Amino acid sequence: MARKRVAILISGRGSNMTALIEAAADPEFPAEIALVLSNRADAGGLARAAEAGIATAVIDHKAYGSRAEFDAAMDARLRAEAIDLVCLAGFMRLLTDGFCEGWRDRMINIHPSLLPLFPGLHTHERAIEAGMRLHGCTVHFVRAQMDSGPIIGQAAVPIALDDTPDMLSKRVLTAEHQLYPLALALVASGLASVENERLVMQGDLPADLAGMLVSPRFGG
Ligand code: GRF
Numbered sequence: 001m002a003r004k005r006v007a008i009l010i011s012g013r014g015s016n017m018t019a020l021i022e023a024a025a026d027p028e029f030p031a032e033i034a035l036v037l038s039n040r041a042d043a044g045g046l047a048r049a050a051e052a053g054i055a056t057a058v059i060d061h062k063a064y065g066s067r068a069e070f071d072a073a074m075d076a077r078l079r080a081e082a083i084d085l086v087c088l089a090g091f092m093r094l095l096t097d098g099f100c101e102g103w104r105d106r107m108i109n110i111h112p113s114l115l116p117l118f119p120g121l122h123t124h125e126r127a128i129e130a131g132m133r134l135h136g137c138t139v140h141f142v143r144a145q146m147d148s149g150p151i152i153g154q155a156a157v158p159i160a161l162d163d164t165p166d167m168l169s170k171r172v173l174t175a176e177h178q179l180y181p182l183a184l185a186l187v188a189s190g191l192a193s194v195e196n197e198r199l200v201m202q203g204d205l206p207a208d209l210a211g212m213l214v215s216p217r218f219g220g
Contacts, residue, residue, distance in 0.1 A: 004084040004188040009091040014045020016089040020053050023181030029186035035081050055182040071099035097144040105194050107142040110170050110180050118145035124165040137176045139183035150194045152183040
């Protein structure tokens with residue numbers, strides 16, 4: 001089966017982007033990273049993507065008069081590159097309903113909480129503040145409402161009683177880097193899809209994908 005052409009949208013350091021690029025370096029991985037697109041020219045991830053030999057593009061949201069025009073410019077670029085799937089990875093712009101609809105069930109996002117708990121920002125502070133003993137991350141199909149949509153996968157990590165938001169964010173990030181490539185593989189291979197706004201899986205996880213499920217080590 002042809003590998004799906006994936007664009008990763010970033011705004012910052014791009015550590016999840018790097019995890020996806022590393023996973024896709026395996027020719028058996030069902031997706032290739034065809035483009036990294038940022039709304040910020042100073043996003044650290046752009047240099048890392050270029051080092052990996054991946055095409056990069058900057059579409060500066062400040063150059064557009066409205067969200068709709070910015071989203072239309074991104075949409076045109078993604079279609080010009082024959083992109084099949086979009087991965088949001090620390091992309092810090094709200095997307096219009098039209099853009100979300102145009103990429104419905106072909107755009108996924110990673111969020112640093114166990115959704116539907118803690119959508120939005122400052123998730124680690126909020127989980128500690130709420131007295132949670134578990135926290136984690138979620139990969140989901142994107143819908144217009146921020147941090148919502150059918151959930152593809154989640155990883156949970158413990159919260160230590162003396163955790164600071166910074167300590168907790170590092171532990172969650174380790175889990176993000178394991179979860180996101182797996183979730184992308186599920187979608188790109190066609191194993192995971194959406195019916196009636198819920199995830200459906202076709203058959204069992206094949207051995208080559210199951211092999212990607214590494215044992216998480218969430219110490220410190
Ligand atoms: C991650 O915590 C991700 O879950 C959230 O934004 C952060 C991006 O980090 N959506 P990075 O740019 O992937 O390092």
